[in-house]
Amino acid sequence: xDPLLRLLEENALATHETLAxxxxxxxxxxxxxxxxxxxDRVILAYKAIVDDERAKxxxxxxxxxxxxxxxxxGGFDRVAHRIAQYREVHSCFLMSGGFDLLVFIxxxxxxxxxxxxxEKLSTLPGVLxxxxxxxxxxxxxxGVLREGVVNEERLKVSP
Amino acid sequence: xxxxxxxxxSSNDYVADHVREIPRSGIRDFxxxxxxxxxxxxxxxxxxxxxxxxxIREAAIYxxxxxxxxxxxxxxxxxxxxxxxxxxxxxxxLTYDPATEVLVTVGVSxxxxxxxxxxxxxxxxxxxHEPCYVSYSPSIALAHGRAVAIGTREEDEFKLxxxxxxxxxxxxSKVLLMNFPCNPTGGVMTAAELEEIAAICREHNLLxxxxxxxxxxxxxxxxxxxxxxxGMRERTIFLHGFSKAFAMTGFRIGYACAPAPLxxxxxxxxxxxxxxxxxxxxxxxxxxxxxxxxxxxxxxxQYRLRRNFLVHSFRAMGLPCFEPRGAFYLFxxxxxxxxxxxxxxxxxxxxxxxxxxxxxxxxxxxxGHVRCSYATGMDQLQIAVERIGExxxxx
Numbered sequence: 001x002d003p004l005l006r007l008l009e010e011n012a013l014a015t016h017e018t019l020a021x022x023x024x025x026x027x028x029x030x031x032x033x034x035x036x037x038x039x040d041r042v043i044l045a046y047k048a049i050v051d052d053e054r055a056k057x058x059x060x061x062x063x064x065x066x067x068x069x070x071x072x073x074g075g076f077d078r079v080a081h082r083i084a085q086y087r088e089v090h091s092c093f094l095m096s097g098g099f100d101l102l103v104f105i106x107x108x109x110x111x112x113x114x115x116x117x118x119e120k121l122s123t124l125p126g127v128l129x130x131x132x133x134x135x136x137x138x139x140x141x142x143g144v145l146r147e148g149v150v151n152e153e154r155l156k157v158s159p
Numbered sequence: 160x161x162x163x164x165x166x167x168x169s170s171n172d173y174v175a176d177h178v179r180e181i182p183r184s185g186i187r188d189f190x191x192x193x194x195x196x197x198x199x200x201x202x203x204x205x206x207x208x209x210x211x212x213x214x215i216r217e218a219a220i221y222x223x224x225x226x227x228x229x230x231x232x233x234x235x236x237x238x239x240x241x242x243x244x245x246x247x248x249x250x251x252x253l254t255y256d257p258a259t260e261v262l263v264t265v266g267v268s269x270x271x272x273x274x275x276x277x278x279x280x281x282x283x284x285x286x287x288h289e290p291c292y293v294s295y296s297p298s299i300a301l302a303h304g305r306a307v308a309i310g311t312r313e314e315d316e317f318k319l320x321x322x323x324x325x326x327x328x329x330x331x332s333k334v335l336l337m338n339f340p341c342n343p344t345g346g347v348m349t350a351a352e353l354e355e356i357a358a359i360c361r362e363h364n365l366l367x368x369x370x371x372x373x374x375x376x377x378x379x380x381x382x383x384x385x386x387x388x389x390g391m392r393e394r395t396i397f398l399h400g401f402s403k404a405f406a407m408t409g410f411r412i413g414y415a416c417a418p419a420p421l422x423x424x425x426x427x428x429x430x431x432x433x434x435x436x437x438x439x440x441x442x443x444x445x446x447x448x449x450x451x452x453x454x455x456x457x458x459x460x461q462y463r464l465r466r467n468f469l470v471h472s473f474r475a476m477g478l479p480c481f482e483p484r485g486a487f488y489l490f491x492x493x494x495x496x497x498x499x500x501x502x503x504x505x506x507x508x509x510x511x512x513x514x515x516x517x518x519x520x521x522x523x524x525x526x527g528h529v530r531c532s533y534a535t536g537m538d539q540l541q542i543a544v545e546r547i548g549e550x551x552x553x554x
Contacts, residue, residue: 007464011537018541021471022464149210157190157203157514159293159342 218446235263267413290521310524317346345483375404511546
């Protein structure tokens with residue numbers, strides 16, 4: 001895997017100068033490579049990973065298992081694309097196993113999420129069934145532990 | 160001690176001469192000052208900043224759940240010794256019998272102490288390269304040996320030069336103690352360079368004690384152990400452990416591999432002094448060998464990227480430095496500032512609250528250098544580099 005991508009996945013705010021020093025190249029080269037990755041849509045976006053609880057956000061998050069009917073041409077893709085377009089849908093994956101799509105959604109209130117499922121998602125042609133699971137608590141998000149792992153007692157100087 | 164009855168002896172009089180003569184650790188004074196200060200960014204830490212990978216910690220918890228709280232064999236759990244023998248065979252091309260040629264110890268520190276005590280008669284000389292890990296000279300003295308330092312130089316990439324080794328050999332020379340990749344210099348030795356050293360050891364019948372604790376953290380070519388060279392296995396005690404590669408310093412697990420008579424001699428000291436390494440830590444070490452490779456490679460890559468960043472940053476601020484080939488230390492030269500290692504380190508700490516270790520803590524040949532550990536996150540390294548830059552700019 002491209003080591004530059006890996007570094008950006010760890011910290012997208014790293015400067016070109018720092019990245020260049022780490023990868024033993026020039027800032028100009030880093031700039032060019034990032035531009036190419038963005039152009040090729042290898043890098044889709046840069047976002048902050050936010051702890052909702054500390055940010056005092058009261059929104060609702062849910063995961064929905066969706067069973068759909070594959071279509072003769074295109075299989076699951078067309079229905080999946082239709083579902084993924086909704087503003088409420090945060091992520092959408094085709095899965096193996098007992099259901100087809102796993103849809104992550106976010107809304108301001110329980111009613112909003114419930115409304116989305118019953119009025120929009122369930123009524124889409126091709127959607128056979130849904131099972132909604134609400135998030136209760138976050139422990140780890142996108143590879144980051146909420147509480148971190150800090151060793152306060154680490155010695156400041158050791159041989 | 161024969162004192163007149165009327166004299167009340169000071170407690171210090173009870174301390175053995177050879178212990179009293181051991182100088183106070185240079186790193187210790189520095190540590191106490193740093194520990195008392197707030198807001199210090201420390202590049203003075205000789206242990207991984209990573210917490211032990213979770214699956215290894217979990218294995219330790221599981222061991223406790225199963226009631227693994229007793230002693231083990233003096234040599235260590237046989238399952239662990241078997242896994243060590245396999246690991247050492249696969250990674251170092253060294254074959255040892257887990258039943259008689261592997262000893263699990265409380266860190267490499269204990270293994271080194273055992274090895275020295277097992278082989279030294281009073282007055283035997285132990286040759287070692289310097290700058291080096293802080294314990295070598297005192298450990299030799301505590302085993303009643305005579306420590307003979309051989310200076311290594313930046314212009315030689317801190318390698319042990321065959322000519323320098325030859326020049327240091329006397330009829331009393333018995334042991335060559337080596338540590339590559341090297342703490343604090345980051346120097347390594349290639350297979351061809353080790354062969355030259357091995358030839359001298361064979362010619363002069365030296366025993367080699369090789370501390371290869373940083374061997375997984377080699378960034379250039381694949382690591383070679385001197386024990387794997389022709390005619391060296393029978394005259395080498397190979398020391399290794401889990402602290403650095405698997406970020407397990409607090410578990411305190413090291414090991415020694417050597418021909419059975421040497422391991423047996425070490426075990427005789429170990430069984431009375433220590434009995435055995437803690438069983439929970441041994442179980443964790445076993446998990447590290449079985450499933451820890453991906454974590455180890457991941458940490459090594461992060462160290463490598465940080466090394467690149469630090470080398471670039473120090474050179475950019477006008478402090479020349481050898482690009483370390485292994486371990487996680489940078490050993491830049493600070494001679495251009497006109498300061499001694501100690502003045503530089505104390506000055507930097509006072510002016511910019513950045514801790515680096517004076518090179519002289521690793522022996523007199525470390526003068527003109529400081530040790531900067533990159534076992535610290537990139538965010539901290541970046542701030543440290545900015546502050547050091549300011550300090551150097553004003554010097």
